Amino acid sequence: MNRPSTRGPPGPIRFRTSLHNTIYDVLKARGWKETDSDTDWELNWASIEWMRENFDHMHLDDSQRVSHFRNMYELTRKDLLIKNLKRMRKTLEKEDKHAEAAKYDFFPSTFVLPAEYGLFHEEYKKQPGSVWIMKPIGKAQGKGIFLFNKLSQISEWRKDHKWKADSPQAETYIVQRYIENPYLIGGKKFDLRIYVMVTSYNPLTVYLYRSGFGRFSNERFSMRKDEIQNNFIHLTNVAIQKTNPEYQAGTGCKWSLRSLKLYLMSKHGPDAVNESFYEIQQMIIRSLLSVQKVIINDKHSFEVYGYDALIDEDLKPWLIEVNASPSLTADTPADYQLKFGMLDDAMTLLDLEHKLTGKEDQV
Structure with missing residues (x-):
């Protein structure tokens, strides 16, 4: 990613966080200063529990940013996400916007x-x-x-x-x-993790990180009735796959998004694959539009989401879920590099050091 020219702030940005993983490394690498103060910070990379207990009772000044929106659960809780997507589809139908309503077909x-x-x-x-x-x-x-x-x-x-x-x-x-017909590579199911940063819901301001990864099941896909209960086949969550005796981090359970795209292009050509990934972007935007009116927009809030999507054998994308606290712990050097780069770019976009001109559409 191209970065804007840098100039030093009057003093180091002060941050508060309870996490000691990749985000901590990123903030320290930027020369920012950790503080345990409850109020004296520019950035609070907060837990959801902290938001629930503290956010409503605090008065924040213009320079302070917190890493969640107050009611992010409207997007990230599985039942509320579905409720909001269904409501959006129904609203569009009532407004005779049937073509747009029909595009809300990305969840089963x-x-x-x-x-x-x-x-x-x-x-x-x-x-x-x-x-x-x-x-x-x-x-x-x-x-x-x-x-x-x-x-x-x-x-x-x-x-x-x-x-x-x-x-x-x-x-x-x-x-x-x-979804009984997922796209398979090497006979195995996979899903996509895509990182999305929202800095405002009104107006909706969203950035998609170019890099992400695919998470693979450890065992070959099967819809046989005696295999339905086998989570090593059907669930791609790393936490599940790690419990498989055959699991080996870094030996095929994760591919970079770029590697996946190149593989798919080798099978289907660039046009079909680019169209599929364009539809993933549109799916993400539509999901955010579905909660735009219910999320409490606050100028102090931003959020990095982990979107999980699945592609079926027709290259149609499906939204699986949205995570408000995607794992920032890395299990391989490549995983660390990806998450470090993503979070570093997120901090650049946040612009606490006032280096951006406001005209950038990418960093």
């Missing part, structure tokens, strides 16, 4: 459980034996996710979870039609 048929169990049941009956995936809304790293193709498997799960539709204690899940 999805229901929130237990509240929408009846609706899900009706949908399932249209195609008995189809495969669905269950995801708890409040967990990360693949925890609590499972696939099923029989309603009896849900019945057993409901008993285990003491789960009643009208129970306020019931853990909320989403149930999604499983």
Whole structure:
């Protein structure tokens, strides 16, 4: 990335963070100064817990920035993301913008459980034996996710979870039609991690980082009924794959986004692949537009999201989820280099040192 010319600030930027991984290294490498002060900082790379407990009670001055929006969960909580996408599609249809509404087709048929169990049941009956995936809304790293193709498997799960539709204690899940035709490389499923930075929701100001990576399953893909419960086939989360005895970091479980694009171009030509990646960009923008009116826009806030997308065998992209706190811990030197570069560019965009002219569309 081309960088603007640099000039030194009057003093080092002060930052506060509880993380000691790649972001900490980036901030120190920029010559910024760590502080443990509750209020005396220009940058707070904050946890979501810190936001929940402190943000509403603080008065921030113009020079201070915090690494989350107040209610980012409208985008990053699985059930609320789906709710906002569906609402956006419905709003566009009411406004007779049917062509644009039809473009909100990048998420599979999805229901929130237990509240929408009846609706899900009706949908399932249209195609008995189809495969669905269950995801708890409040967990990360693949925890609590499972696939099923029989309603009896849900019945057993409901008993285990003491789960009643009208129970306020019931853990909320989403149930999604499983994408049964993912694009395979070497017979294995993969998804894409793409980094996105939003500096404002009004006006919507968003930057996509050019580099990202693909995460591969450790075992060859299969839709056989006796393999449905095998998470090493169906889930690409590194946290899941690391528990496989065959897992070896750096030996094929992660590819750079560039390597993936080159591979796909060798199979399908540049036009088809560029179109697919353009659709991924449009998918990201549409997801952000769907929450633009509900996210509390604050001039002190910015956010780096980790978007997870999947490409099917027709090169159609699907949105899997959006992460508000994507892992910044690196498991290989290449992973570290990618995350360091991404975060360093994010800090350049944040422009706490007032080096940018305001006319840049990329850095």
